[in-house]
Amino acid sequence: MEVLISGVMLGVIHYVVDVKKSDGGLLDYFDETVEETGLRYELSEIAQVPHIQETRxxxxxxxxxPSQYRNASEAMLRRIVKGNGLYKINNVVEINNLISIRSGYSIGSYDNQALSGKIELRPAPAGERYDGIGKFDINIENLPVLFDEEGAFGNPTSDSNRAMIQEGKREVLSVIYxxxxxxxELEKWLAEYRKLLERYTDATAIRTEIITPSTN
Incomplete structure (x- = not known):
């Protein structure tokens, strides 16, 4: 994986996990965190949360x-503060979103088996679009976007359908932008991410790394 945008790092977590509906302790922790987060912020404060502000x-x-194409962490915090809560999808997505709303980082989780070849983070060119998860034909030009050999598949605002996490045994690539x-700071949240995976899932072969900007 390579970062081709200056001033940007990626925190990457590789793991194999049984993706399934969340239950028990994870759901309790998820609900508690969402409730506490809703009480912590006013709507006007969200754009000034440090890592959200950096993304903006x-x-x-x-x-x-940044207001028309809100990054995922900002969009989720706004939903929570407005009292709309967050959707519950599966154990991987719930952990992804828990770390995001706690840290202010936008995070994407991808099915590594749907990806091919070298992965790069770079600005999407003019006219670039893809079908996003729950959305269609998203304009991603000028966003910082992850590309593999088949094209664009993820960014801090909205990920594509191609590498969406679905239930079953999966090899997952989670990326903190x-x-x-x-x-x-990034190491702290990678460690917390790992802790939640170990506590609430059967994840194995967990490996973390930080990708810094390429000097080439």
């Missing part, structure tokens, strides 16, 4: 409106 500034630099170069 990066969007502006790349030429994308960090628009700063402070590795200690």
């Amino acid at each position: 500034e990066a969007y502006k630099t790349l030429g994308k409106s 960090a628009f700063h170069l402070e590795q200690e």
